[in-house]
Amino acid sequence: MPPAFTAFRAVRGRPRRALLAALLAVSAAAAGLGAAGREVVRLDLGRRQAIVPAIVAGGVRYASLKSIAAALGARIAAEGGTFRLETAEGRALVFPSDLPGLARAGSVVLSLGRDAIRRDGDLFVPEQAVPRLLAALEPERQPGGSGWSLAGGGDGRLTLEARLDRPPERVDVRRRPDGDWEVAVAAGGPVEPPWRRREIGGRLLAAIEAARDPAGLRIVLRAGPDLERVEGERRSAPPGFVLTMLGAAAKVTPVAATAPAGPVRRVVLDPGHGGAEDGAVGPGGVKEKDLVLDIARRLRELLRAEGFEVLLTRDGDIDLGLDERAAIANRWHADLFVSLHANASRAASARGAETYFLSAEATDDAARTLAALENNAVAAAGAGNAAGGSDELPLILWDMAQREYLQESARLARTIQRRLNRLLGIADRGVRRAPFRVLVGATCPAVLVELGFVTNPEEEARLADPAYRSRLAEALRDAIRTFGARAEERAGDAP
Numbered sequence: 001m002p003p004a005f006t007a008f009r010a011v012r013g014r015p016r017r018a019l020l021a022a023l024l025a026v027s028a029a030a031a032g033l034g035a036a037g038r039e040v041v042r043l044d045l046g047r048r049q050a051i052v053p054a055i056v057a058g059g060v061r062y063a064s065l066k067s068i069a070a071a072l073g074a075r076i077a078a079e080g081g082t083f084r085l086e087t088a089e090g091r092a093l094v095f096p097s098d099l100p101g102l103a104r105a106g107s108v109v110l111s112l113g114r115d116a117i118r119r120d121g122d123l124f125v126p127e128q129a130v131p132r133l134l135a136a137l138e139p140e141r142q143p144g145g146s147g148w149s150l151a152g153g154g155d156g157r158l159t160l161e162a163r164l165d166r167p168p169e170r171v172d173v174r175r176r177p178d179g180d181w182e183v184a185v186a187a188g189g190p191v192e193p194p195w196r197r198r199e200i201g202g203r204l205l206a207a208i209e210a211a212r213d214p215a216g217l218r219i220v221l222r223a224g225p226d227l228e229r230v231e232g233e234r235r236s237a238p239p240g241f242v243l244t245m246l247g248a249a250a251k252v253t254p255v256a257a258t259a260p261a262g263p264v265r266r267v268v269l270d271p272g273h274g275g276a277e278d279g280a281v282g283p284g285g286v287k288e289k290d291l292v293l294d295i296a297r298r299l300r301e302l303l304r305a306e307g308f309e310v311l312l313t314r315d316g317d318i319d320l321g322l323d324e325r326a327a328i329a330n331r332w333h334a335d336l337f338v339s340l341h342a343n344a345s346r347a348a349s350a351r352g353a354e355t356y357f358l359s360a361e362a363t364d365d366a367a368r369t370l371a372a373l374e375n376n377a378v379a380a381a382g383a384g385n386a387a388g389g390s391d392e393l394p395l396i397l398w399d400m401a402q403r404e405y406l407q408e409s410a411r412l413a414r415t416i417q418r419r420l421n422r423l424l425g426i427a428d429r430g431v432r433r434a435p436f437r438v439l440v441g442a443t444c445p446a447v448l449v450e451l452g453f454v455t456n457p458e459e460e461a462r463l464a465d466p467a468y469r470s471r472l473a474e475a476l477r478d479a480i481r482t483f484g485a486r487a488e489e490r491a492g493d494a495p
Contacts, residue, residue, distance in 0.1 A: 062124035101346035105136035111455035163240040171232035187216035264484035268329040270339040271296040275319030280344035282460035288342040298473035326442040337446035342454040354429035356448040357409035358439040408445035419479035
């Protein structure tokens with residue numbers, strides 16, 4: 001019998017009785033399989049174990065998804081080759097038929113490392129992917145039933161919305177001598193926060209600390225260098241409060257945007273995903289949202305050294321809707337909008353960079369699938385889009401707002417792609433077109449850059465290297481500088 005494989009442990013050491021009963025049932029049913037010498041995967045729950053049937057292909061063991069579902073007491077459904085496993089708590093894993101090397105857990109895209117195998121009405125997943133899949137099904141703890149969300153953009157505004165069991169009596173905000181801000185929420189009794197400290201790492205907010213108080217709740221906002229003021233508001237319906245953190249950029253008054261007639265000066269960088277939305281996650285655990293934020297910060301400093309004005313749509317780990325990202329660029333009258341992402345593929349060997357500009361028609365099926373994944377991610381994370389409704393309206397808005405910038409967007413995409421290929425030796429996947437919602441409505445040249453495949457173990461290791469991230473930032477800086485110089489030449493040649 002092959003060596004036992006420890007797939008997962010009990011959720012923080014507290015397995016449910018129903019789960020244990022299901023595991024014992026599956027273990028008893030599968031015991032004969034192990035004894036007969038057939039391939040199995042053992043699920044270790046501390047003192048309890050379950051055994052699920054497995055197959056071997058190419059020297060790799062694959063576990064039965066149906067048996068894993070039975071062990072978890074979960075439901076499983078298959079339609080058109082797509083499998084969906086859903087727990088009693090409503091957490092789900094989806095295995096798309098056209099992306100056999102990937103799974104989705106809410107807004108998170110998980111790499112399986114290898115393609116799953118569909119056989120005899122079951123789905124068999126690679127053994128090494130089982131711990132990540134089961135970890136994604138762990139329920140998130142929300143103490144006291146309170147729901148807190150932090151959202152905002154790089155336009156100098158962050159908003160913390162907190163829902164409580166009852167309306168607070170008052171919300172008092174004061175600035176402390178050390179420059180941080182303190183908030184006292186009087187709620188007629190102690191309130192348990194959902195977390196004690198949350199690192200933000202942005203220019204407005206470095207961190208949030210929250211603690212239970214006999215009268216309610218006390219919050220300390222660790223200020224970033226750009227935080228100027230904090231406003232507090234109590235709400236009765238739904239019960240709770242809102243804290244709004246404001247910086248200098250929030251004072252910008254929006255006006256009608258026009259096509260840039262001169263050289264490029266203002267650049268908006270959009271690190272994809274953030275907050276509850278991790279984006280793609282590599283086999284080694286690298287998260288797309290973290291690496292693109294780091295690259296955006298490096299690129300910001302390089303561009304500022306060249307004399308550009310630069311704004312990030314998010315400068316911390318916050319939720320931000322797709323429509324709001326382009327809106328930030330418009331309010332700031334940006335000359336360029338560059339959205340940064342890391343790619344995912346069903347093929348673990350997929351590698352290289354690719355750059356997209358907006359089009360209602362995708363270059364190919366792969367581009368169409370990627371756009372669909374990106375467009376659905378924020379909605380799945382619960383940070384809906386401002387426009388709402390069907391996808392027809394955004395494309396109409398694009399036709400009105402983006403059409404005159406289409407040629408410049410294509411030029412910018414080609415310039416970025418050439419620089420990435422030339423300076424870094426990245427596999428050239430070319431310039432592509434796709435209907436990315438994050439680009440819809442931007443009233444300036446706008447592109448989306450996929451900097452590499454986080455689902456490729458070798459490329460994930462490169463993307464995790466700070467030195468390599470700096471080289472990526474330098475390549476992007478060079479591309480933007482080149483595009484800006486040529487735009488100035490074209491403006492000078494205009495009659």
